[in-house]
Amino acid sequence: MKWIKIEKKDFNRGLSALAKAYRLLGPVKKEKAHAFEALNEGQTPDFDFFNTHLSPKFLVQPQSEILFEYSLDEGKEDHHILKEIQKDLLPRLVVGIRPCDAAALLLVRRNFDASKYRDPFWVGAYESLTLFGLACGAPCATCFCTTAGGGPFNEAGLDALLVDAGDYFLVRPITEKGEGALKTAGWENAVDEKTALDIVTLLKTAAESRITSTVETDHLKNQSTVALYDAPFWEDVSFSCINCGTCTYVCPTCWCFDIQDECFGYSGVRMRNWDSCMYPLFTLHGSGHNPRGTKLHRVRQRFMHKLKYYVDKYDDGIQCVGCGRCIQSCPVNIDIRKVCKLMNSHPDPSTVCPV
Amino acid sequence: MFNPYLPYPVRIAEIITETEDKNLKTFKFVFLNPEDEEKFSYTPGQFAELSIAGKGEIPIGIASSPTEKGFILFTINKVGLVTNHLHAMKVGDIMGIRGPLGNWYPWELMEGKNVVIIGGGFAFTTLRSSIVYMLHPDNRLKFKEIHVIYGARSPGMLLYREELAAWERRDDIHMHITVDATKDPGWKYNVGFVPTITEKKAPQGDENTYGIICGPPIMIKFTQPVLDKLGYSHDHIIMSLENRMKCGIGMCGRCNIGKEFVCKDGPVFTLSQLSAMPKEY
Numbered sequence: 344m345k346w347i348k349i350e351k352k353d354f355n356r357g358l359s360a361l362a363k364a365y366r367l368l369g370p371v372k373k374e375k376a377h378a379f380e381a382l383n384e385g386q387t388p389d390f391d392f393f394n395t396h397l398s399p400k401f402l403v404q405p406q407s408e409i410l411f412e413y414s415l416d417e418g419k420e421d422h423h424i425l426k427e428i429q430k431d432l433l434p435r436l437v438v439g440i441r442p443c444d445a446a447a448l449l450l451v452r453r454n455f456d457a458s459k460y461r462d463p464f465w466v467g468a469y470e471s472l473t474l475f476g477l478a479c480g481a482p483c484a485t486c487f488c489t490t491a492g493g494g495p496f497n498e499a500g501l502d503a504l505l506v507d508a509g510d511y512f513l514v515r516p517i518t519e520k521g522e523g524a525l526k527t528a529g530w531e532n533a534v535d536e537k538t539a540l541d542i543v544t545l546l547k548t549a550a551e552s553r554i555t556s557t558v559e560t561d562h563l564k565n566q567s568t569v570a571l572y573d574a575p576f577w578e579d580v581s582f583s584c585i586n587c588g589t590c591t592y593v594c595p596t597c598w599c600f601d602i603q604d605e606c607f608g609y610s611g612v613r614m615r616n617w618d619s620c621m622y623p624l625f626t627l628h629g630s631g632h633n634p635r636g637t638k639l640h641r642v643r644q645r646f647m648h649k650l651k652y653y654v655d656k657y658d659d660g661i662q663c664v665g666c667g668r669c670i671q672s673c674p675v676n677i678d679i680r681k682v683c684k685l686m687n688s689h690p691d692p693s694t695v696c697p698v
Numbered sequence: 699m700f701n702p703y704l705p706y707p708v709r710i711a712e713i714i715t716e717t718e719d720k721n722l723k724t725f726k727f728v729f730l731n732p733e734d735e736e737k738f739s740y741t742p743g744q745f746a747e748l749s750i751a752g753k754g755e756i757p758i759g760i761a762s763s764p765t766e767k768g769f770i771l772f773t774i775n776k777v778g779l780v781t782n783h784l785h786a787m788k789v790g791d792i793m794g795i796r797g798p799l800g801n802w803y804p805w806e807l808m809e810g811k812n813v814v815i816i817g818g819g820f821a822f823t824t825l826r827s828s829i830v831y832m833l834h835p836d837n838r839l840k841f842k843e844i845h846v847i848y849g850a851r852s853p854g855m856l857l858y859r860e861e862l863a864a865w866e867r868r869d870d871i872h873m874h875i876t877v878d879a880t881k882d883p884g885w886k887y888n889v890g891f892v893p894t895i896t897e898k899k900a901p902q903g904d905e906n907t908y909g910i911i912c913g914p915p916i917m918i919k920f921t922q923p924v925l926d927k928l929g930y931s932h933d934h935i936i937m938s939l940e941n942r943m944k945c946g947i948g949m950c951g952r953c954n955i956g957k958e959f960v961c962k963d964g965p966v967f968t969l970s971q972l973s974a975m976p977k978e979y
Contacts, residue, residue: 415752423707423751427701457949459947459962460947460948460949460962461700462949464703466699568975569974569975569976598951599950600944600949600950600951602754604751606752618950626942626952627942628941628942629778634978634979644978648954655957
């Protein structure tokens with residue numbers, strides 16, 4: 344296992360070299376919280392952050408994105424015919440993405456890069472990215488990645504992992520893409536593997552031990568979908584929800600979208616926008632019927648999707664990486680950890696004696 | 699990379715007003731690029747997204763059969779923004795079609811079997827596709843008895859009236875057309891709701907008989923017990939569902955029932971599949 348050492352004083356020089364080959368993005372301090380933004384020439388990403396307020400999923404799936412354009416001018420030969428637009432897919436490099444956010448993109452990829460259909464917009468944007476992760480030294484109180492299939496030093500979905508070791512970073516190239524980018528940056532000072540691993544293991548163990556918050560997921564797969572759907576606790580879980588949709592917007596693994604046409608004069612575009620299962624319009628039929636007409640339906644859909652449908656559909660873990668954003672941002676304190684516990688421990692009705 | 703969101707451009711070749719309330723029109727579309735017709739190779743039961751630049755898209759079942767060449771048909775109820783606009787469009791107008799989408803009726807499974815088609819109201823579109831497909835000389839011998847029970851509120855609300863009459867005259871298909879009520883003295887078919895007529899006319903269910911049901915929820919609700927009584931097992935009852943859709947390819951997240959997407963894993967499900975899913979449709 345190869346480890347490279349970068350002195351912090353040399354970090355900016357490497358970034359400048361990278362900026363010639365990639366568009367650089369990284370965490371930047373904004374008024375209230377950090378956000379992922381394009382880094383200007385000479386700008387250093389600010390690594391002194393927990394999780395950004397919004398996840399970096401918008402780098403692959405922008406909140407609003409034009410898919411096609413067209414003309415409504417009947418004088419033009421190709422009027423009313425949708426045209427593909429030139430997408431900007433130049434290589435982009437994200438420095439300092441958290442392991443949970445990179446892992447989230449892998450979960451979402453299953454939806455957009457499926458065997459029957461591939462979403463060219465999502466896949467194109469994803470493939471244009473090189474991800475340099477930043478291991479989490481000091482996770483938040485709401486982080487539960489270690490029981491959500493990841494960890495603060497998790498490498499899944501990353502091209503290279505940076506570990507802050509005080510005066511210097513230790514970097515592990517993970518993919519060929521990552522290795523190439525490290526070379527471009529001039530970061531090639533390989534260090535003794537054992538020494539590096541000792542330091543990293545120490546930091547990793549310390550970080551993991553700080554994550555005390557957990558979810559229990561071991562029984563989710565065996566639970567009956569219909570029994571969970573009909574469970575009595577949804578009334579209680581959804582009671583305080585105001586259907587604001589914040590949880591879905593801050594979530595790195597929520598991918599639902601809407602498609603809309605927008606016109607100005609004779610020219611128009613078809614675009615897609617983030618949507619949310621929290622909104623009644625999301626599922627409203629033209630007839631007026633709504634299969635998820637109450638907030639109980641919608642709250643249940645969000646948690647069932649993440650913690651049961653996804654688990655069953657892909658025969659894998661939950662559709663959640665434990666970043667804790669929804670817990671921090673929910674205005675009425677709905678907590679996915681508690682809901683997960685209710686679902687995981689829901690008794691099978693066939694084994695419960697009627698009272 | 700193939701872009702599943704990009705519609706094939708089509709021209710409206712014909713518009714037929716189907717029902718007396720003028721709310722249902724059948725649109726015949728012709729592909730602007732003839733090679734697109736081959737790419738749009740479909741099977742009865744599938745649907746497509748009809749796309750109007752500046753308005754949006756709507757998921758609609760394909761009413762034509764793949765045995766009909768050179769065009770595709772969709773019968774559209776005037777309901778919302780896109781369908782209202784479409785009803786005001788003219789022959790010659792340009793729009794788009796994206797698909798075919800979703801799964802289809804289980805034709806391979808139904809080979810050599812009796813097929814009972816039960817439809818109500820304007821949910822008869824993919825059933826028309828299925829009937830035309832089965833009656834085609836290349837396919838008719840693949841199926842045993844074919845029964846069709848089709849009902850509407852009144853004679854003037856039946857879709858495809860000329861074709862229904864032509865099928866009535868054939869001896870290789872048993873037609874049981876019905877209306878809820880009529881004052882027309884010339885009406886020579888059944889009067890009564892679809893569940894009642896099904897009870898009277900549908901053959902007994904067995905291993906070799908499949909029922910395909912499409913209709914409003916109320917019709918399905920009352921037809922299902924009738925089929926149970928007639929001995930249809932739930933894996934021999936085939937249904938087609940609808941939900942609000944956008945992408946049509948299982949990505950945008952809104953049309954799921956449990957872990958299944960109506961657009962991609964459906965719209966066709968057996969009743970036994972549906973009973974393992976939450977009742978959220």
